[in-house]
Amino acid sequence: MGKENIDKHDKKFFSGLRYANNKLKHDSSIIQIYQRTGGSLFPISFPLYIGSIAFRWRFIDKEEDFKYMNQYNNYISYICEKEIITISEQALSSIKKYEY
Numbered sequence: 001m002g003k004e005n006i007d008k009h010d011k012k013f014f015s016g017l018r019y020a021n022n023k024l025k026h027d028s029s030i031i032q033i034y035q036r037t038g039g040s041l042f043p044i045s046f047p048l049y050i051g052s053i054a055f056r057w058r059f060i061d062k063e064e065d066f067k068y069m070n071q072y073n074n075y076i077s078y079i080c081e082k083e084i085i086t087i088s089e090q091a092l093s094s095i096k097k098y099e100y
Contacts, residue, residue, distance in 0.1 A: 010094045016079040017091060019071035020057060055084045 037054045057079045063072035079087055 006098065007094075010097075012074045013078045013090070013094065015071050016074035016077065017087070019068065019075040020079055022068075022071070023060065056081050057084060057087065 037051075037056055057075075059080055060072070060075070063069055
């Protein structure tokens, strides 16, 4: 299967994932690229609400290097602030579409 047969949406989605992967591997200013949401918080107040815990891709303020702007924009559009597990499942599902 050639590149021309890959869905445009999937190309942008994986471009955003590529950006996240490259940031983690090559940008020393990025300590973590995810945020934890939900669970219990302190100090505790009543009525007590304990939301479900989720790990989401973190917002990255800006990209300085122009050559990565397309990947950055795809990260913001397709990956940023979404649950990591959901994005991982979506990636696996997309890959399976292109299996021979």
